[in-house]
Amino acid sequence: MQDGVLLSIDQGTSSSRAIGFDAGGTALVLEQQAFEQLYPAPGWVEHDPEVIWATVLSTTRQALKRLADLGRAVEAIGITNQRETTILWDRRSGAPLANAIVWQDRRTAERCRQLATAHGEATLARLTGLRFDPYFSATKIAWILDHVAGARAAAEAGHVAFGTVDSFLLWRLTGGRVHATDATNASRTALYDIRAGRWDAALCQLFGVPMACLPEVRDSAADFGTTDPKVLGGAIPIRGIAGDQQAALVGQACFSAGEVKSTYGTGAFLVLNTGDQLVESASRLLGTIAYRLRGAVSYALEGSILTAGAAIQWLRDGLGIIARAAEVETLARSVSGTGGVYLVPAFTGLGAPHWDPDARGALVGLTRASGRGEIARATLDSVVYQTADLFEAMKADGLAPARLKVDGGMSHNALFMQRLADVLGVPILRPAITESTAFGAACLAGLGAGRYRSLAEIAALARTEAEFAPQLDAAARSTELSGWHQALARVRSR
DSSP states (O other): OOSOEEEEEEEOSSEEEEEEEOTTSOEEEEEEEEOOOBOSSTTOOEEOHHHHHHHHHHHHHHHHHHHHHTTOOEEEEEEEEOSSOBEEEETTTOOBSSOEEOTTOOTTHHHHHHHHHHHOSHHHHHHHSOOSOTTSHHHHHHHHHHHSTTHHHHHHTTOEEEEOHHHHHHHHHTTTOOOEEEHHHHTTSSOEETTTTEEOHHHHHHHTOOGGGOOEEEOSBSOOOBOOHHHHSSOOBEEEEEEHHHHHHHHTTOOSTTOEEEEESSSEEEEEEEETOOOOOSSSOEEEEEEEETTEEEEEEEEEESOSHHHHHIIIIIIOSOSSTTHHHHHHHTSSSOTTOEEEOOBTBBOTTTOBTTOOOEEESOOTTOOHHHHHHHHHHHHHHHHHHHHHHHHHTTOOOSOEEEESGGGGOHHHHHHHHHHHTSOEEEESOOOHHHHHHHHHHHHHHTSOOSHHHHHTTOOEEEEEOOOSOHHHHHHHHHHHHHHHHHHOOO
16 A cells, blocks of 8 residues: 545535545545535525535545545545534434524624624624624524524533534544534634633623533644544544635645635635734734644634625526536636626625625626626626725735735636736735645644644645736726725615
8 A cells, every 4th residue: 555645525615525635735536526505595595414414425435435446545534614604413313403504694694783782892803803793603503592492402401512514524424422623613603712722601601602512622633533434434533624714724835924825615715824913903804713733823814705606606507697617717708898897796795894794796887788798707806806805904904915825716717817916916826736725634634643744844845836917007906996896885784
């Protein structure tokens, strides 16, 4: 048998994937399975936890079989996951109490407004780096406990477990032996004091979440137990866990303060490493944990875009103007510009720096000359402009990134990459290992298993595949952004 493989379980918003990496970062096998998004009411987004588990189990088993056929054994597993998405299950049976409430879900917006009005944002921001927003897990947990018959009483009796998706998968993979998460996922719940490194009793009381349902918090590279042989056919060590955006930060080797990456998936997330300093943003960005290794925390400043690739999915599934997501680039290149059309994709509200859960999407500036090409180009530009808003917010906080590393599905779109460089006015770097999120989880597993001895060894694997330089002059950039901000003002609820 050759050297062991690091297997990444990458459980995302629209699909589950299992990718086996060798020690040099080469993907040896990739298995992927999409699953259905559930929209039971306007602004609500759910997943069936059993479907999540089934797709993870299927892709992981297929990847293990293919690796065995190649004569490769798995040394360790790393898990990365859609963050904030909330699952509650019965500790006795392992059965979920309800569908998972997805990070995009807005059903608790009114509750968040009530809490913000009654208590203000300062204490929550100081302890957690977050805001009162339905994006985060705390109000989702309380909603399930209050809307599923008997759930709150069962939770208070210690019979209910809460987890973000990583924790739920870990429970299932270990046969119910391990109920844990890592510091990055804990930091996205609004219940975890990211300075003290512990669940906060006062916040749990404020949100109405019994502490008995919370998982143990471990380092991002740590011993998370081994898989139950009944699940995957053997006892495989699980040695790394991180939320998807933090995993991508690791996969992009953003280990020094000031380095920044943006991942373009269903949403888009700009994360800047701030080292051992937690930046308290005056621009409505989030403070969060980048990773925790050997007990030492590195922090990050994050801007969250709720709708990025999801806007392209809307072109495909909602409007039907493309058959496949990859066709958007060709369609957008068929025109020289948007003709003054702007898409504000506030389908589930607006994230940072606006934090407006009640905003809704709009196409602005349509004329009889507007067609499929203009709408496609405006869709790509909407993600560019939202990124520009985050860049400006970081600059206002005293942080001015000189370049941006990118990854995720949209990073393969060369037109989008060039537009990003033009509007941000900085070089855009696309890595050779484009599966940054999955690779980051594998790297953490490698650290936990002793395959890698330091972050420097991981950084040595990073290579740039393409660089896009700005070509737009400052005046044209300013005109475009002015039009964007006018369009944005039309959809704001306050």
